[in-house]
Amino acid sequence: MSPENLKQLTKKMLELLGAEEVSIVVTTGHRTVVAVITQEKDAERFVGKDGEHLRALNNVMRRLVEKEHNLPERQAGEKSPGFLIDINGHHEAEAEKVRTGARVLAQRVRLFKHDIEMEPMSSYERLVVHELFAEDSEIKTESAGEGKFRHIVLKYAKA
Numbered sequence: 001m002s003p004e005n006l007k008q009l010t011k012k013m014l015e016l017l018g019a020e021e022v023s024i025v026v027t028t029g030h031r032t033v034v035a036v037i038t039q040e041k042d043a044e045r046f047v048g049k050d051g052e053h054l055r056a057l058n059n060v061m062r063r064l065v066e067k068e069h070n071l072p073e074r075q076a077g078e079k080s081p082g083f084l085i086d087i088n089g090h091h092e093a094e095a096e097k098v099r100t101g102a103r104v105l106a107q108r109v110r111l112f113k114h115d116i117e118m119e120p121m122s123s124y125e126r127l128v129v130h131e132l133f134a135e136d137s138e139i140k141t142e143s144a145g146e147g148k149f150r151h152i153v154l155k156y157a158k159a
Contacts, residue, residue, distance in 0.1 A: 003033055006083050009068075010035045013061060019046065032127070033083040034091075043088045051090055055122075058085050084124060095128045102129045102154070106139045109154045118152045120145065126152055 003026040014022050014037070023038040039046065047054045065083075086092060098121065105116050118129070126143055129152045133139045140155045 003028060006033055006035055006065075009064065010037070010061065010085055013057070013064070014039075014046075017046070018042075032124075035083065035085045036089070037085065037087045039087060046087050047090050051094065054085070054087055054090055061085060091124070095125065098125045098128050099132055102132055102152075105154055106133065106136075109156050110138055113156045115153055115155045117144070118154065120149050120151045123150075126150065 007024050007026045010024055011022065019039060020041055021039065025036045025038075027034050027036065037046075045053070046057065048056075061083075084091060102118065105118060108114075109116050121129075130141050130143075133141050133154070138157055140157045142153045142155060143150060144153050145151050
């Protein structure tokens with residue numbers, strides 16, 4: 001999906017949900033297109049407790065894109081369309097917490113030269129960790145587990 005199409009679809013969805021005065025900026029990252037939404041009114045309503053509403057909005061948007069582009073329904077383990085909607089920086093703040101925790105654990109991996117399993121996390125959070133260590137010569141990342149128990153294993157790579 002093109003960034004402009006994502007912007008238009010996101011704007012339409014938010015308008016249908018009653019959002020007013022929405023500013024949408026679409027950026028293209030390493031593997032993901034991100035629609036960053038700045039909304040002054042009712043932002044918390046769209047984010048929800050612990051990002052619950054925002055995750056639901058992302059799931060609905062993925063389904064709409066799959067349907068619009070005649071993509072087969074996603075099965076467990078398959079990649080979803082590569083975009084993410086972020087409202088008032090919620091996802092980016094969460095991603096930074098994940099990065100910080102991963103850096104601390106990576107220091108332990110380097111120090112003790114022993115693999116460490118991280119807590120289960122969402123596919124986006126796993127992507128953040130994989131990207132964080134993509135160029136690191138001492139730390140390799142691997143996803144393990146299934147479903148809601150899927151997590152990252154930080155492995156010491158002998159240099």
